[in-house]
């Protein structure tokens with residue numbers, strides 16, 4: 022860019038800041054729409070981004086290729102999944118399945134030797150459960166095949182459960198009485214992220230307050246039924262045919278179990294969310310258009326009331342281009358200031374939402390960049406016409422005695 | 425400085441075009457001070473607008489400082505207005521969101537000078553020379569009529585033009601202020617500035633070195 026152009030631009034920017042500093046309230050009122058629009062955009066991105074991130078975190082540990090067979094808790098007298106059924110399913114789907122984990126789940130009362138006590142979700146399961154859900158150990162070990170075979174009285178605690186039961190931090194090797202039986206704590210898991218209420222169906226909501234024990238393979242007479250089986254498929258692509266097969270098997274066996282497919286939940290969740298986001302986006306867009314019209318209106322009034330100034334500038338050497346540039350700059354400066362204010366307002370609201378609710382907010386710099394870009398674009402688009410109007414002012418007429 | 429040959433200016437109207445300037449010829453030498461009188465509607469302002477490159481003639485040639493103006497592009501005309509000509513109007517307009525010094529420096533915005541601080545310094549110097557140095561930070565709307573005209577003169581001089589066009593510069597002023605403005609004009613003229621001043625007041629006109637009348641579209645030396 023030639024020096025002369027840079028100099029002109031600097032002069033125009035300085036001029037615009039002086040103009041709007043002088044006409045503060047006018048500037049504020051006309052830019053309000055853009056402020057609100059940009060703030061809306063920033064909030065939208067932060068809320069949307071936060072929800073998406075949280076959902077991904079929740080499902081990320083499970084992976085897209087997982088299917089849960091869960092005994093239908095709604096049915097009267099819950100009928101658990103029979104192990105025979107699971108055995109048959111695994112045989113049929115064998116090569117497609119990467120890992121499977123059986124789960125018996127109950128709510129239990131746990132007490133320590135020191136007298137600490139609480140209610141927890143107990144998941145009697147096998148070692149593969151940890152791999153499927155990518156649970157990370159903080160200390161010790163998880164359930165092993167040996168534990169299951171020998172019906173060992175051992176347990177693994179989640180981070181939060183261990184903090185509650187053993188506040189002194191001594192966890193491994195401690196004794197814990199679970200529903201009357203003493204268990205040795207052999208493992209302690211790392212804390213996991215928070216969960217969305219939408220994911221209750223996955224039974225992940227209570228993920229923080231769990232006790233894992235070895236799967237109970239058999240009681241004296243029959244094999245202990247299961248509450249849940251988690252299957253992880255090798256490839257997501259061929260899942261649908263396998264799911265169909267499972268559904269047919271369930272129907273045929275009159276098992277009152279349901280199939281839960283996390284990827285479907287994710288899709289549904291994202292569909293509702295994107296509808297909501299689309300709606301918010303439309304509102305923000307409308308606000309921005311209204312804001313742009315506000316700026317245009319102010320600029321047109323400005324051109325009319327500043328005709329003598331325009332005439333004067335032309336008389337002292339301004340070209341029409343100079344006048345266009347000046348008025349576009351004025352609109353841009355106004356819109357940019359409104360954009361900056363909108364970003365600020367947006368972040369304040371986002372912070373307030375994050376503080377007042379347990380929603381996860383994404384403080385993303387890209388929201389600010391986008392908001393600012395949109396604001397400046399609005400200024401350019403809606404400032405263009407008034408600027409052309411300004412350039413068409415006749416210096417002779419505007420400088421007449423009566424003017 | 426100015427060389428006008430066969431200049432005509434007419435305005436298209438609903439009926440026949442209105443001839444305001446008719447085959448007008450005259451010249452103004454370097455450093456000359458010419459006052460122009462004439463009845464209202466004679467075309468004095470029209471002539472000044474053409475000479476000031478704000479308006480174009482319908483016919484004829486106009487040479488300013490050796491350059492034929494009628495062939496110039498809008499951009500070049502803007503440059504001529506910026507560098508070679510200073511304007512003072514009967515009621516001077518100012519940009520009210522800028523202070524007085526920045527108003528005086530306004531022609532610098534469209535010129536070649538590239539130092540904002542130096543521009544302002546020069547503006548303050550010019551304000552000093554018309555007795556307004558103390559008022560550099562004031563809003564133009566705070567000034568009295570006489571002060572405004574003096575500030576307008578300072579602004580017209582900013583880019584050191586060779587020609588000053590003044591359209592009834594004393595028209596709104598009381599006797600003392602008329603005197604002040606004319607004193608400034610005479611000083612500038614002594615320093616070599618060519619001045620063309622339109623006035624309705626014979627006493628004001630008498631202050632110029634040369635006097636002329638515009639009647640019926642024709643310029644006659646008095």
Ligand SMILES: Nc1ncnc2c1ncn2[C@@H]1O[C@H](COP(=O)(O)OP(=O)(O)OP(=O)(O)O)[C@@H](O)[C@H]1O
Pocket residue numbers: 435436442444462463464465466467468469470471
């Ligand atoms: N844009 C225009 N369209 C039509 N007629 C015009 C236009 N501008 C000026 N005129 C006419 O041209 C004539 C000359 O006008 P001008 O303003 O030059 O007069 P003047 O000599 O300056 O008068 P005064 O002493 O009152 O200022 C007038 O009759 C005016 O009505």
Ligand SMILES: [Mg+2]
Pocket residue numbers: 468469470591
């Ligand atoms: Mg006139």
